[in-house]
Amino acid sequence: MQDARATILDVANLTTVFNTRDGMVYAVNNVSFSLKAGELLGIVGESGSGKSVTMMSLLKLLPSPPAEITNGDIWFNGRQLREVSDDELRKVRGGEIGFIFQDPMTSLNPVFTVGFQIMEPLRLHMGLGKKAARIRAAELLELVGIPDAMARLRDYPHQFSGGMRQRVMIAIALACDPKVLIADEPTTALDVTIQAQILELIKELRHKLGMAIIWITHDLGVVAEIADRVAVMYAGQIVEHAQVSELFSNPLHPYTRALLETLPQMGGERAQRLRSIDGQPPNLDHEPVSCEFAPRCKHVLSRCTQENPKRRAVTPEHDVACWWQPGQEGEKDA
Amino acid sequence: MLDSAEEPLVRVRDLKMHFPIYKGLMKRQVGAVKAVDGISFDIFEGETLGLVGESGCGKSTVGRCVLRLYDILSGSVVLDGQEIADLNGPDLRAKRPEMQMIFQDPQACLNPRMTVGSIISEPLFEHKKMTKEERRSKVAELMDAVGLARRFADRYPHEFSGGQRQRIGIARALALNPKFIVCDEPIAALDVSIQAQVVNLLEDLQDKLGLTYLFISHDLSMVRHLADRVAVMYLGRFVELAPSETLYTNPQHPYTQALLSAVPHPDPAQAGGVDRIILKGDVPSPAAPPTGCTFHTRCPRAIDICKKDAPEWRQIGDGHFGACHLID
Numbered sequence: 203m204q205d206a207r208a209t210i211l212d213v214a215n216l217t218t219v220f221n222t223r224d225g226m227v228y229a230v231n232n233v234s235f236s237l238k239a240g241e242l243l244g245i246v247g248e249s250g251s252g253k254s255v256t257m258m259s260l261l262k263l264l265p266s267p268p269a270e271i272t273n274g275d276i277w278f279n280g281r282q283l284r285e286v287s288d289d290e291l292r293k294v295r296g297g298e299i300g301f302i303f304q305d306p307m308t309s310l311n312p313v314f315t316v317g318f319q320i321m322e323p324l325r326l327h328m329g330l331g332k333k334a335a336r337i338r339a340a341e342l343l344e345l346v347g348i349p350d351a352m353a354r355l356r357d358y359p360h361q362f363s364g365g366m367r368q369r370v371m372i373a374i375a376l377a378c379d380p381k382v383l384i385a386d387e388p389t390t391a392l393d394v395t396i397q398a399q400i401l402e403l404i405k406e407l408r409h410k411l412g413m414a415i416i417w418i419t420h421d422l423g424v425v426a427e428i429a430d431r432v433a434v435m436y437a438g439q440i441v442e443h444a445q446v447s448e449l450f451s452n453p454l455h456p457y458t459r460a461l462l463e464t465l466p467q468m469g470g471e472r473a474q475r476l477r478s479i480d481g482q483p484p485n486l487d488h489e490p491v492s493c494e495f496a497p498r499c500k501h502v503l504s505r506c507t508q509e510n511p512k513r514r515a516v517t518p519e520h521d522v523a524c525w526w527q528p529g530q531e532g533e534k535d536a
Numbered sequence: 537m538l539d540s541a542e543e544p545l546v547r548v549r550d551l552k553m554h555f556p557i558y559k560g561l562m563k564r565q566v567g568a569v570k571a572v573d574g575i576s577f578d579i580f581e582g583e584t585l586g587l588v589g590e591s592g593c594g595k596s597t598v599g600r601c602v603l604r605l606y607d608i609l610s611g612s613v614v615l616d617g618q619e620i621a622d623l624n625g626p627d628l629r630a631k632r633p634e635m636q637m638i639f640q641d642p643q644a645c646l647n648p649r650m651t652v653g654s655i656i657s658e659p660l661f662e663h664k665k666m667t668k669e670e671r672r673s674k675v676a677e678l679m680d681a682v683g684l685a686r687r688f689a690d691r692y693p694h695e696f697s698g699g700q701r702q703r704i705g706i707a708r709a710l711a712l713n714p715k716f717i718v719c720d721e722p723i724a725a726l727d728v729s730i731q732a733q734v735v736n737l738l739e740d741l742q743d744k745l746g747l748t749y750l751f752i753s754h755d756l757s758m759v760r761h762l763a764d765r766v767a768v769m770y771l772g773r774f775v776e777l778a779p780s781e782t783l784y785t786n787p788q789h790p791y792t793q794a795l796l797s798a799v800p801h802p803d804p805a806q807a808g809g810v811d812r813i814i815l816k817g818d819v820p821s822p823a824a825p826p827t828g829c830t831f832h833t834r835c836p837r838a839i840d841i842c843k844k845d846a847p848e849w850r851q852i853g854d855g856h857f858g859a860c861h862l863i864d
Contacts, residue, residue, distance in 0.1 A: 248727040363818040393590040393754065395815045398798035402814055420728060423800030447804045464732040465802050466761035468784065475739070476761060478732035482697050 210414055211237040211260075211382055216274035218252075218259045221267055228486045229255040231438040233274075234513075237382065242408065242415045244429030244446070246422060246461075248483055252438035253418045257384050261295050279381065297327040300375030300413075304387040306367035310359040316343075316370050317355025323377045342373040345410075347403055365396035369403070376407070383415045389424065401428055422465060426450055431519075434458050437484050437494035440513065444520035454522040456499045493525070501526040543617070544578035545748050546602065546716060551575045551611035553594075553601050557823060569823045571597040573772035574611075576849070579716070584742065584749040586763030586780070588756055588795070590819055594772045595752045599718040602750065603635050604628060616715060633663050633712035640721040642701035646693040652679075652704055653689035659711040678707040681744075682737060699730035706737065710745070718750045723758065735762060756799050760784050765855070768792045771822055771830040774849065778856040788852060789860045790835050829861065837862055 218230040230252045237243050247253045258264045259271050260283065276283040279298065283291065295301070303309040311319060320339040324330045330338060336355065343351035346369040359367055368388060375383055385404075389397040405428060408415065419425055425432050426446060433443040434455065442455040453459045463477040481498040493499070496506040505525045513523040552575075554568040571594040579585045589595050601608050604620055613621045620631055639645035646655055656678055657671045666674070676686045682703040693701055702722060709717055719738065723731040735758060741747060753759050759766055760780055767777040768791065776789040787793045794813040815834045820826055826833050832842035839861065847859045 248729060365818055393819075394756070394798040395590060395794060396818070397800075398812060398814055401800070402812075421800065422728075422802040426802050426804040427800045450802070450804050461728060462802065464728060466757040468757050468760065468796070468799055468801065472761060472781075476732040476735055478736055479729035480733070482699070483727070483729075 207238040207240060209236050210239045210279060212275075212277040213256075213260065214275045214277075216256065216259060216276065217272045218255055218264070218269060219272055220269050225487055228489050229269075229438050230259060231490050233435075233438070233440055235433055235440065235443065237414050237416060239381070239414055240408075240412045242417060242428055242430045244425035244432040245416060245418045245435060246420065246425055246432060247435035248420055250483055250486070251435040252486075253435055254386050255438075256435075257301075257386060257416065257418060260384075261299060261301070262291060263295075263301075293327065296323045296375075296380075297378045298381050300378070300380035300383045302368075302371050302375045302383065302385040302388045305391055306364060306371050307391070309371060310367060312359055315356055315358055316362070317357075319359075320355070320370070320374050320377055323374065327378045338377070339373075342377060343370070345376070345407070346370070346373045347399075348373075365392055365399060368392060368396075368400060372400075372403070372407075376411070379411070380413055383413050384418075385415060386418045387420070388417075390419070390421070397424070404428065422450075422461065434461075437490065438486055439490065439494070439523065441495065441524065442522045443513070448517075448520050452520075454516060454520070454528060455495075455524050456501050456526060457495050460498075460500070493523075499526075501530070503530075542580060545581040545616055546579040546750070547612070547614040548578070548602060549576045549612040549614075551598070551601055551613065552609040553597055553606055554609050567823055570772045570825060571822060572601060573825075575769075575772075575774055577767060577774070577777060579748055579750060581715070581748055582742070582746050583764045584751050584762055586759035586766040587750060587752045587769060588754060588759050588766060589769035590754065590795075592819055592822065593769045594822070595754075595769055596720050598769070599637070599720050599750055599752050603637055603718055604631075605637075633659070634714055635716045635718070636709040636712065636714040638702075638705050638709050638717060638719045638722045641725050642698055642705050643693075643725070645705055646701060648693055651690050651692055652684075652696075655693070655704060656689075656707045656711055659708060663712055674711070675707075678710055681710065681741065682707045697730075698726050699733055702726060702734050703737065706734075706741070710741065713745075714747070716748045716750070718752070720752045721754070722751075723755070724753070731758065738762070756796060768795065771819065771825050773830065774857070774859065775831065776856075776858045776860075778853070778858075782853065782856055788856070788858050788863050790837050790862065791831050794836070829859075 214234045216230055216233045220227040220229055233256050245253050260276055317339055320342055321335040324335040324338055339355055340351040343354060348354055348366060348369055362370060389400050392400065417429060429446045432446050432449045433440045436457050442458045453462055460479045464479060466476060479498055484494045490510045492508055492510055493506040496502045503525055511523045511525050513521045515521045551572055553572040554570050556565045557567045557569060559566045575598060587595050587598060600606050602613055608621055611621060612619060615635060623631060653675050656675045660666055660671050660674060675689060679686050679689065684700065684703050723734050726734060742749065751759065751762055763780050765779050766783045767774050770791050776792045787796055794815050797813045813836060817834050820833055828844045829842040829847050832838040841861050847861045849857060849859045852858045852863050
């Protein structure tokens with residue numbers, strides 16, 4: 203069913219490096235993914251795995267220097283975003299692609315009213331007049347579930363709670379009916395009960411507005427709940443990618459498997475001891491020439507330390523970047 | 537309250553901690569944030585009591601009060617048979633080695649200008665008369681215990697990753713052989729793959745040294761794994777306290793039920809089937825808590841009496857306590 207939909211965003215072999223004083227940091231390495239209209243793609247990974255940098259690279263939101271996109275194609279709606287002019291890109295940002303940031307505390311401007319901040323993209327991108335923008339802003343606030351919207355437009359961000367502020371952020375991102383919404387850990391700073399409210403809201407808005415969403419998170423629980431497809435990132439690469447039910451029922455990459463095993467369960471038998479992943483996440487100070495997960499991997503093969511695995515399709519909708527196959531004996535297996 | 541013959545290691549009764557709010561030129565007191573408002577609990581030797589709740593509900597304040605990092609407003613805190621609520625000066629200082637704390641942010645709780653060795657040995661400096669050699673060997677011993685290589689003793693905190701820094705914090709807390717440790721969200725700042733390492737370490741240390749933990753966290757699934765008993769807190773008060781299994785399988789208070797149902801399951805097959813209770817609105821301000829039951833403004837099952845009378849904290853099952861009018 204989903205195959206019938208048009209691909210709206212197609213990223214191929216994206217590579218972003220940071221040229222810092224202490225040397226190069228290879229933050230995003232050869233990342234490819236695509237997004238269809240109306241779909242929700244979850245991107246999971248630990249901090250430093252390149253999730254956010256990938257998304258910011260798409261819209262050139264990273265300061266350059268030090269950041270530099272060295273390779274890759276970003277096709278959005280028939281245009282190659284790497285080649286469009288700054289003016290045109292500015293129209294895409296906040297217009298056709300909305301962005302929700304992690305921390306609602308710091309991403310709203312404290313000296314402007316919330317109304318002003320919601321109206322800003324409306325007036326710039328959609329050319330609405332002041333009055334029309336105000337009416338639309340109130341509608342948006344209502345849409346994200348803030349009561350008494352017209353009056354609250356005059357309030358400043360500090361007059362809102364954390365959950366409410368995140369709703370304002372969502373309202374701003376939705377202001378111009380974006381085709382794609384990129385949400386960078388939008389619920390990480392929130393409590394579980396507020397997170398549940400926001401997840402519910404996003405599900406509802408998806409139905410109503412039919413936009414495509416990229417949802418970045420480190421919480422596998424959240425992904426299981428809302429995503430259609432999931433990509434798992436490690437050390438700046440996508441190591442596994444599949445439909446959500448497939449990924450959770452049949453994880454193939456040792457990292458995905460280990461991640462799922464380390465999570466304590468909310469029900470059922472209580473484990474005596476948590477399974478942990480030994481070692482530390484890798485430094486990104488070199489180009490990946492071997493599998494970056496190999497030093498922590500339970501199933502490491504000699505090939506893993508010599509060659510970086512490419513993503514190979516297991517089924518048309520499930521691919522994994524790993525030399526090991528489930529059932530195969532690794533060198534540490536015993 | 538708990539009808540057990542065993543004497544608890546920590547006994548807290550009717551603990552209150554209010555922070556005054558000053559306003560105006562004359563700094564007159566105009567109100568108080570009731571961060572902790574009448575809490576009673578016991579922690580037995582060798583056990584882990586989990587303390588969960590949303591941010592701003594007063595979890596951390598409870599931890600700090602129990603360790604007497606604050607001068608508490610009223611109530612009693614008995615640690616190992618000694619009342620510490622009104623201790624001061626040298627008496628309190630003499631009691632400090634028995635109780636320690638592991639902090640949330642491993643970045644902020646370590647002095648960036650001190651080496652790891654001096655961070656871990658600082659409590660020894662303060663509280664023990666030890667020679668330099670004794671201190672050095674104790675530090676090495678502690679670093680072994682938490683899984684840090686001894687040769688790192690001369691390095692600085694910034695050279696370590698988050699998980700390793702948390703290990704340094706744990707080693708420092710263990711330096712004086714405490715009986716009781718308050719863990720204030722020790723894993724909240726760590727990645728999933730590192731969280732499990734630290735939790736396993738805490739469990740191993742508890743087995744080996746017979747430690748008693750008050751484990752403060754907002755991660756309900758981690759608390760389920762770690763704690764023997766769990767207390768749920770809302771706006772400065774406990775709403776429910778029960779053995780871990782009971783609380784997670786048979787929660788009685790509507791807030792506990794909502795909190796548990798809000799946790800996303802890492803399993804798409806289950807995610808659809810959960811009857812989720814979505815709470816409306818936000819946590820009210822602890823400076824002006826609602827009348828009656830403080831939860832009634834968000835409670836899906838609130839009845840008239842909830843708005844007027846605060847429910848009594850009472851036993852509702854075997855080791856199971858709760859404060860709600862709806863529990864029979």
